[in-house]
Amino acid sequence: MKTDNLTVQFANITDDEAGQRIDNFLLARLKGVPKSLIYRIVRKGEVRVNKGRVKAEYKLVVGDVVRIPPVRVAERNEVPVSAKLDKVAALVDCILYEDDHLLLINKPSGTAVHGGSGLSFGVIEGLRALRPQARFLELVHRLDRDTSGILMVAKKRSVLLSLHEQLRQKTMQKDYLALVRGEWQSHCKVISAPLLKNILQSGERIVRVDSAGKPSETRFKIEERFAGATLVKASPITGRTHQIRVHALHAGHPIAFDDRYGDTQFDRQLAATGLQRLFLHANMLRFQHPANGETLSIQAPMDQQLRHCLQVLRQQAQKR
Structure with missing residues (x-):
């Protein structure tokens, strides 16, 4: 067993909290403490x-x-301290924007947004280690572990509430870039x-299109065409789990290297890139700054692997 809290603690509630x-505060x-124990x-x-x-x-x-x-709480499989420090240090280079109210980071693919489900390290834990003086750091939204791009973190509870309201009112714009199988049809602009x-017995989440499900909408725009593939911009209007991935599959164009909803033959073709x-x-986030009302539009560059894939596809297209 592992003791997270050795003694009784007393917390004085501030404006941000x-x-x-009380359950959400705890x-x-x-x-890492299970909800049932809370x-x-x-x-x-x-x-x-x-x-x-x-x-x-x-x-x-x-x-x-x-x-x-x-x-x-039960002891989990911990990441070695040296590995954690390396991951924390790497986050510094991923910060896209930061002020006294919020922070935006270009999350790498393969890194979870928070620890849990057998993971002891996530972006939010790393940022708390990076900013130990920060009294409040909470995720505004989430990204799947394998999805890269812009992730927003609030530094004050009032900021978190304001940004959540923008999400509810659908005034925050989020644009993603996805490489999908086949030739996306020009008339398919909204799904x-x-x-x-x-949720399967293994704990894995699987999402499907079903009339009993929650209303969901994604807008798509063709960015670039290749032989057997299309780069599309996907702008989710709602924020459902795996929404872009399942809507792309529903349109007949699964996303490259999607281990749940993808096409292994398509993936094998792209492996050469x-x-x-x-x-x-997650390429772009446009929102109203909670403190001054300014409209901010922040972009996150793709990593080297994605850029190289597109470069190879362009070169192949020129040879045809």
């Missing part, structure tokens, strides 16, 4: 606010003093197909 439920504070210690009264018992739905206010008991998420990863990249 006020307004959230989940953020006690990283709810158990609240229910048993081990968590106290101003020396009194509270329910999980209690909303914190400025000045509250929260008693957090020692929590023991509206409900998506239903299934050196491609070995999912060709899905």
